[in-house]
Amino acid sequence: MFIREKTTKNKATGTKYIKHQLVRSYREGDKVRQEIVMDLGRLEIDPKDYKKLAQILTMRLAGFESLFEGDLELKSIADKVLSSFSVTQTLRSDREVITKDAEFLNVNTSSLEASDIRRLGPELIASSFYDRLKIKEQLLRCGLSEKETAIAKAVICARLVAPSSDLETHRFLKEDSALYELVDQDLSNIGKDAIYEIADAIYEAKDSIEMALIKAENELYPTNKRLFLFDLTNAYFEGRTLGNDLAQYGHSKEKRFDCTLVSLALLVDDRGLPIYSHIYPGNQSEPETLGDVLSSISSHLRQGLFSEDLPTVIMDRGIATYDNIALIESYGLSYLVITRANAARHYLAELRQGKDTFLEIKNSSNESIYIKELGDGMGVEMDGKVGVAEVEVAEAGAEVEVAEAANESLGVDSIDAGLQVAGPQVAHPQANHSLGGESLGIDSMDTAPQVGGPQAKHSPSNEPQANHSNRAQPYASDSMDNKIKQILCISERRRDKEEAIARGMQTKFQSAFDKLADSVKRGQYSNATTVASRIGKLKQEHRSIARRYEIDAITGDDQKVKELVLTEKPKVKEAAETLYGAYVIETNRNDLEPEEIWKLYSHNTLKCSNEPF
Structure with a gap:
């Protein structure tokens, strides 16, 4: 018909x-x-x-x-x-x-059978933006041939659509994707070596490509807003990586400590578009990478790639050291960070006042966030001694070690060791070392720079150190012209997460203590020195939870330890629970209100999947 x-x-x-x-x-x-x-x-x-x-x-x-x-x-x-x-x-x-x-x-x-099925949808989007950013033209200017630019387009789009290794990318292009049909060269017969080689060719021209991309992005998406988010991540190798100087063992963010790593530093703007990238060895210290980033920003500014307004650098707490903050300000830039140490612990008084004294705002998931701007008079007040408030703070936080009282002796009754012998006591030359733990550094693994508050650590003579600050200090020095703003934040979702983590740690600590206590009760461990050593090891392995407890060793007439008793410290527990969900954001952007500061940080960190709750 x-x-x-x-x-x-x-x-x-x-x-x-x-x-x-x-x-x-x-x-x-x-x-x-x-x-x-x-x-x-x-x-x-x-x-x-x-x-x-x-x-x-x-x-x-x-x-x-x-x-x-x-x-x-x-x-x-x-x-x-x-x-x-x-x-x-x-x-x-x-x-x-x-x-x-x-x-x-x-x-x-x-x-019925289907053969040679290829995916095309995401590839069309990737190809469209590849062409709009004029990447091919830039690659040609860098000396790549027509066929190399075709391979580059296929590889770049494939990595965007299905991120994977070079070998897997070759398989993806050959078997799954229709990307080969979107390029102007016949790539149906290329081998995997071409994939490896094009990656090397692109990396050699990385700096000029990044510069060209910034210009193209500004033309496509013009903006006067300049916010830069800087962070690091790492990737692991499953091969032997022989001859690869960048492949080093380090702290794997994917928990693959059995593999060598490389670190990637990335700076993106408020739209999530990349500004700068650099590959470092896998054992690279995060704070040491900021200098390269600031040098790149300075170069871009001199070439007029950005608007007249100087950028604000937003960083993760792992990079935000005192030296790095000073370095940022030496370039005339603004910064916004979550303080590196747990600065919220210095504002227990404000947190105990309750949420009614905070401003309630909503995040993107319509969850409540409570914020308060911290004034100069807020924080832990000090009088030259280790006070009760600081004890609660230091014991609750996993970063600071202080004695519970300035006049306590560190013999067998050592508070640091958490072992109090109730009964006939045995003195011996090794008492401090076997029982104390902290004297030997057993409980001193928190080596991160302390930021944002008073600190008191033990000297070799076990006397408390004098503190030169009477409040939680910001990163910037008092001599700087810009006033520093600190915003105390409380997140309910973050609180729930930290409570869950603490419950898990509590369960593990209780199980380990019960096992040790049972061994003591059965007589497997009875010597005071041996028991003290075991307690020190227990406290080292479960340090953040162990600080909330006293461990008493009950001895008999024969001076042998017969029993261990675990007693909770109510004030320390209360302080720790008060801190759940709390964090401090700091900035030298004096023109911003507290709500703007929080939204600025959360909005930009979410774009990099690094949500601060």
């Missing part, structure tokens, strides 16, 4: 009318005849679609659905035609004739 357009004319008025008919051809003897199956009225569709509509109507009349039913416009027309018009004459052989004209075949669907 087919659709025929027919024109008629009104003899009186001369007006022409157009209508359409569904017509079928049939053979009668040696002649081919045509008959009108139905009138369709006037169709307002592209003549190219007449054939599709005719097939839909033919199948409908035969009691079936056509493959073209997916075209909603044609389906709608067919529905209207079949409901509004009647068949003009009885079909000569009715259903059998129509079925014969449709040429139906019986097919065993289980025998």
Whole structure:
């Protein structure tokens, strides 16, 4: 069947009318005849679609659905035609004739097979932006050939669509993706070596490519807002990495401590677009990388790539050391960070006042966040001695070590060791070392620079050190012209997460203590020195939770330890629980309000999947 357009004319008025008919051809003897199956009225569709509509109507009349039913416009027309018009004459052989004209075949669907299926959707988007950023033109300027630029486009888009290794990218391009059809060169026969080689060629031109991309991005997405987020991550190798100087063992963020790593430093703007990148050895210290980034920003500023407003650098707490903050300000830049040490612990008084004294705002998930700007008079007040408030703070935080009282002795009754012998006591030259733990550095693994508050650590003579600060200090020095703003924040979701972590640590600590206590009760450990050593090891392995408890060793007349008793420190527990979900954001952007500061940090860190809750 087919659709025929027919024109008629009104003899009186001369007006022409157009209508359409569904017509079928049939053979009668040696002649081919045509008959009108139905009138369709006037169709307002592209003549190219007449054939599709005719097939839909033919199948409908035969009691079936056509493959073209997916075209909603044609389906709608067919529905209207079949409901509004009647068949003009009885079909000569009715259903059998129509079925014969449709040429139906019986097919065993289980025998159908599909081959060489390729994905294309995400690849089209990646290819479109690749072309809009004019990456090919930049690669040609860097000396790559036409074929190399084609391979580069395929590899870059493949890495964007399905991030993986060079070897897996080669397999993806050969077997899964239609990217080879989106380039202007025949790449169907390239081997995996070409994938490895193009990555090296692109990396050699990295600096000029990054510069060109910044210019192209500014043309496509102009903005006067300049916020830069800087962070580091690492990737691990599963091979032997022989001869690779960058492959080093370090702290794997994916917990693959058995593999060598490389570190990647990345600076992006507020839109998530990259500004600078650099590959470092896997054991690279995070704080030491900031100098290279600031040098790159300075170079971009000199070339006029950014607006007149100087950028604000947003950093993770792992990079935000005193020296780095001073370095940022020496470049005349602003900064915004979550303080590196747990500065919130210095504001227990503010946290204990309750959420009613905070400003409530909502995050992107409509969850409540409570914020308060910290003034100069807030924080832990010090009088030259180790006070109760600081004890609670230091014991609750995992970063600072202080004695519980300034006049306590560190013999067998050592608070540091957490071992108090209730009964006849045994003195010995090794008492401080075997029981104390902290005297030997057993509990001094927190080597990160302390930021944002008073500190008191043990001297070799175990006397408390004098503190020169009477409040939690910001990163910047008091001599700087810009006033430093600190925002105390409370997140309910973060609180729930930290509570869950603490419960897990509590369970592990309790299990380890019960095991040690059972060994003492059975007489496996009874010597005071040995028991003290075991307690020191227990406190070292579970330090953040162990600070909340006293461990008493009960001895008998024979001066042997008979029993261990675990006693909770209520004040320390209360202080720790008060700190759940709390953190401090610091900035030298004096023009921003507290809510703006929080949103600025959270909005930009979320773009890099590093949500601060």
